[in-house]
């Protein structure tokens with residue numbers, strides 16, 4: 523069926539509408555990946571869902587001028603990238619318009635102009651996680667919309683050192699019997715590519731794991747001198763989180779960003795785009811000053827550390843024990859407080875602005891996982907009445923929901939910036955600044 527593409531939508535697909543000639547389906551929404559706004563395409567319906575049809579493109583009859591050739595041989599099959607067929611400037615336009623529409627759909631009033639910040643669009647990832655497959659031994663991502671494994675020999679959105687590590691591990695994997703040791707490997711490099719950490723994820727069924735970890739690590743280091751440390755994470759039960767059970771070499775690396783050398787350990791969170799860490803930190807922290815700042819999903823302290831320069835006191839809250847260890851080290855020698863707790867537990871213990879002895883913070887930075895803040899946190903936060911809230915988000919839907927709640931309870935949305943932390947993919951990061959009315 524021929525379809526004219528209307529616009530890009532969140533998730534990597536574009537939206538079209540079934541034409542009048544299709545009885546019973548006319549006007550129904552069609553989601554089609556690997557197409558661009560304005561294009562005329564020949565499409566095949568893959569699945570008729572209740573509110574939309576999922577389709578696959580069979581041919582592009584009238585290509586967009588903004589279409590380009592994908593750089594990666596796995597593009598289309600691999601579940602990782604969605605936008606390699608669009609020139610990079612168009613990727614940015616699509617993402618900012620998706621963000622704007624998501625905010626409009628949530629009925630947010632007075633949405634400011636959305637600007638975008640971007641860096642290099644290839645070789646930006648400092649962290650990748652791959653599955654293992656035996657006979658022949660290969661490293662794999664997952665196929666698009668499937669649990670099937672897709673063997674890969676390169677990943678052009680990964681830092682060159684990580685691509686080198688893919689080659690080394692692929693060549694050595696069979697002789698090291700890696701597939702009997704673990705199911706997945708995560709590679710993490712510092713931005714300068716001088717050091718590399720590997721995390722092996724296992725279900726714990728193999729024997730002599732610490733001894734094998736050492737032998738494997740030493741063998742790999744011969745071909746990868748940047749390898750500074752490895753860790754073995756074992757999940758004891760199906761739904762248990764994997765925990766670090768053995769390590770070799772160094773447990774952490776020093777990540778230079780935002781004028782500081784951050785300690786980032788095996789298992790700790792760090793922003794994945796090595797070209798945009800400074801810009802993201804500046805957007806969240808630069809030009810803000812005062813007496814007290816809270817950083818409520820602090821990770822290893824990327825924003826907290828920067829805030830210590832312009833606030834008398836910073837309180838950093840982080841739930842993960844791994845990241846909290848690094849957070850303590852990265853805020854050492856400062857008069858600030860680190861709290862290992864969930865944001866909700868922390869906020870429940872704070873006094874609302876209406877309490878006599880309350881001292882509301884001048885700034886609260888929130889950078890939650892995809893699920894966002896949710897109503898309990900937005901309501902506690904509004905009751906505390908910080909002067910300014912900076913919301914760093916990796917999901918436009920949960921962001922819109924939370925911003926709506928905050929705007930309803932006395933805040934104005936001053937600026938919103940799309941930061942393209944994930945070029946070639948549909949993922950989009952944003953930084954919103956709210957001030958109290």
Ligand SMILES: C[S@@+](CC[C@H](N)C(=O)[O-])C[C@H]1O[C@@H](n2cnc3c(N)ncnc32)[C@H](O)[C@@H]1O
Nearest residue numbers: 791819820821824840841842864865889890891
């Ligand atoms: C998107 S990361 C941001 C980290 C940090 N702001 C940065 O830029 O590096 C979210 C962080 O929140 C932590 N986290 C997840 N759920 C949490 C919760 N309920 N309360 C506090 N921290 C949480 C995660 O461990 C992770 O370090």
